[in-house]
Amino acid sequence: MESLGELIKRWPLGAGMQAEAERHLDALLEEPAVRELRARHPELTRRDLRLNLNRIYQYVKEQRHCAACPGLDRCPNDIEGYYTVLECEVQSDKAQLYDRKVPCSLLKARQAEQQLRSRVRSFYIDESALGGSFSPTEMVTLEPERSAAVNHLFKYIKTTRENGLQKRGLYLVGPFGTGKTYLMCYMLHELAKSGLSGVIVYVPEFVEDVKSMLDEPARLRETIELMKQTDLLVFDDIGAENLSPWVRDHVMGTILNYRMNRKPTFYTSNHDLDALERHFSFTNKDGEEAHKGQRLMDRIRPFVDRLWIGGGNKRGLT
Missing domain, CATH: 3.40.50.300 (P-loop containing nucleotide triphosphate hydrolases)
Structure with missing residues (x-):
């Protein structure tokens, strides 16, 4: 998967950009990793996920990389040997999504x-x-x-x-x-x-x-x-x-x-x-x-x- 920034450069301006964002969000919501995330955190709404579209995209991309791991020396993730995990906290009845990098088993x-x-x-x-x-x-x-x-x-x-x-x-x-x-x-x-x-x-x-x-x-x-x-x-x-x-x-x-x-x-x-x-x-x-x-x-x-x-x-x- 290419970066979200590269995708956005090709999106149409105006209302078309919003529609494209929704389309990509729909696709991400069907990813097994995102399904598992929502199962763990049912408090996450579609709006919450839309606001964190970049985090969701990065999470899915690195999950895919790790599933087809080519080895530590050829790790395609942004930081070699690390992948993104997502965590959710509820503050004032609002769900907040956080991302962090954790080392993979090969790096450990x-x-x-x-x-x-x-x-x-x-x-x-x-x-x-x-x-x-x-x-x-x-x-x-x-x-x-x-x-x-x-x-x-x-x-x-x-x-x-x-x-x-x-x-x-x-x-x-x-x-x-x-x-x-x-x-x-x-x-x-x-x-x-x-x-x-x-x-x-x-x-x-x-x-x-x-x-x-x-x-x-x-x-x-x-x-x-x-x-x-x-x-x-x-x-x-x-x-x-x-x-x-x-x-x-x-x-x-x-x-x-x-x-x-x-x-x-x-x-x-x-x-x-x-x-x-x-x-x-x-x-x-x-x-x-x-x-x-x-x-x-x-x-x-x-x-x-x-x-x-x-x-x-x-x-x-x-």
């Missing part, structure tokens, strides 16, 4: 997804992994070998939703490409629906970037503070980084020291906990420092449940 869904994404920050992780299509059923049925771990993750999500933020996190360990990062992204996505914030960090690239932040102390402080304060923190592929004593002791140690007994931290790794401790105990600069590795592990080991993630390599690697 998009806004809800945007809110979820705003609660989860990623560092060096493909953003598509956070906004992907997650299938809880496939997580179990495609790889029976990891079903126990996946069910444990589902239980953890349920417990957090019901009882609030937990102090313990999870340590997902297994071979390359078995879906550990995918499972953590799923968890962040699901708990973001409950209003929890999250950060997922790909540790090897994070460690290298931290070294470059030495000349940007404000940025470094902001990054560390974000990781300390977020509700859910995931260190992805920990143990694959080229660790320096300073990053281990003053960055990782600071973050984990703050979070233990406060907020849960999660890990994915190809190393079991004992192997991770050996990794933390050796740096290229200072060599073997067993007590330094143990100190960091004392902030990890007691605060996680270990989950073995087995199955085939989803990346097609050998």
